[in-house]
Amino acid sequence: MSTLAAPADRRTTRRITFYVALAVFAQEATWDFYDSQVPPLLREHIASTAVVGLLMGMDNLLGIFVQPWIANRSDNTRTRWGRRIPYLAVGMPVAAVLFTLIPLATALPALIAVIFVYALAGNTFKPIAQALLPDFIPPDRRGRANAFVKIASGLTVLVSALISAFLVDDHPALSFAVPSALMLVCTAVLVWRVRDSESRGYRAALTEDRGAAEPETRLRDVLRDVVRDHDRSRLLVVCTVLLFACAWFSSRALFTPYGMETLGLTRGEAGSLTFPSGIAFLLAAYPAALLAERIGRIRTITIGMSVFGVSLALGALAPTPATTVAAFCVGAVGAAGFVINAAVVLWNLAPSSRVTGVYTTLYTVSWAVGGFAGPGLVGAMIDVTGWRYLLLDVALLCALAVAVVLRVAVLTRRHATSLQETPKGHRS
Structure with missing residues (x-):
């Protein structure tokens, strides 16, 4: 059968x-x-x-x-x-x-x-x-x-x-x-x-x-369950989505002025530099899903965000058009590891089939909030550090997202260990 x-x-x-x-x-x-x-x-x-x-x-x-x-x-x-x-x-x-x-x-x-x-x-x-x-x-x-x-x-x-x-x-x-x-x-x-x-x-x-x-199921009850859960995994995943969205959208929204101010490009030249990274993202999307099936989604998300942050940080060391394009292409491959798998993590953490719509929205709304707040936050950082360090500012936000998801990984391992140690007759 x-x-x-x-x-x-x-x-x-x-x-x-x-x-x-x-x-x-x-x-x-x-x-x-x-x-x-x-x-x-x-x-x-x-x-x-x-x-x-x-x-x-x-x-x-x-x-x-x-x-x-x-x-x-x-x-x-x-x-x-x-x-x-x-x-x-x-x-x-x-x-x-x-x-x-x-x-x-x-x-x-x-x-x-x-x-x-x-x-x-x-x-x-x-x-x-x-x-x-x-x-x-x-x-x-x-x-x-x-x-x-x-x-x-x-x-x-x-x-x-x-x-x-x-x-x-x-x-x-x-x-x-x-x-x-x-x-x-x-x-x-x-x-x-x-x-x-x-x-x-x-x-x-x-x-x-x-x-x-x-x-x-009432919306406030679903949200209260996420916030008050002693495990905190679901809330931390939402925070990770928000932080990485801040990094991703700020790198996109502020890239053209960065190219003009730091790389000495025209508006059109600066805007066109992100095209190769868009292709890189599309090519990496399906392999990112396959990788997650082999090594786990949380690990794939962690590796992906780390690749994104490190590639931009390295790109900031030598701010030329060629190195910037290369940094964003490698970063887009890393970002695919996050974007493809983050929503899936939330779906799989949903406690019931009755709330999968709300859990989908936990991803979309936190992603939108990050997209709304990120460019303003990084813009404030640029006011202090200057355009020269835009990529480092974005990498810093990415590092915060990695730190949060590492906590999720710890909680996940702890939960798995507790299930293994619980006597069979007492498992829920």
Whole structure:
């Protein structure tokens, strides 16, 4: 029986991975294009760069509040279509329609209103599609599946660049319609082909419902459990995600001025230097999942962050364009070890199938908070140390993340040892 089940499980894994990657690709294609082309629209009305940046950060701010709430709602949803698909079936088309309206809003109040409502709608389904992975896919295969999803997400940068190159200048409204059309098509395919009511996670949640004291899991109870747990592993993983996000996003957001101030490059030359590291990340994504299956996810995360931090620190010793590109390429390979496996660690630490949506959001929100806080924090460090030491400043944040995850490794080994020493009849 097991020999027949294994190929079926592999087929399900491949099928669900493809459809989730398709959904994430559609979502991120609109977000990448949003980040690229909405700032110029705002600058037509607003002279202050700070105000433009504030408005562009609105989606991250909304996500901190909306994503945990909607993920908890999806965890508690029970329909014949499952608990995730109903939110994707409604949220993605609504966001796609709103996205097409952005270039048509010619007055500033209308433009701000449209991007606010789009950001609100987009955040209502942002973590939902990725939560399908732990619903369908067993823990030992989640790393590989997440690697393909991250590769699909990374490819959206190329799609956004192509749309910008061929359509934005001559057909601005059409350029926004293309990502919207991609989202609508991908939503139709996902809703047609996937019913998460058939997933092992959904079936396990139904079984747990029958024995649960409460009919629903409350968000505050899930978060309280993470914060108050004496083991602290889950809270420390969340802190690690936040710290590494600070390092990753600050290295990206501040790279162009670093290239101009320290390397003596033009704005265009500096901005183009990160392209090879983007390719390196995509190439390293799947091997990072395979490595984690061999040596463990926490160890892979620790090695990956260490490689990222050390490569940038070494790059700071000889600040030339060639050494900087090499440092960022090696660093991107290390970052893949973290990005591919961190969410999987949280999924596998979830105490119940009833809360996998919230645990997905623990990753996405902590990653977003780090992306919001990191550039400002490192910018403050640059005010003290100067642009010359940007890479060292980023490496310092990375070292803090490594220190936190090493504590997780200690707790994990201690927990494993305690289980081995506990008499068999007394194990939970």
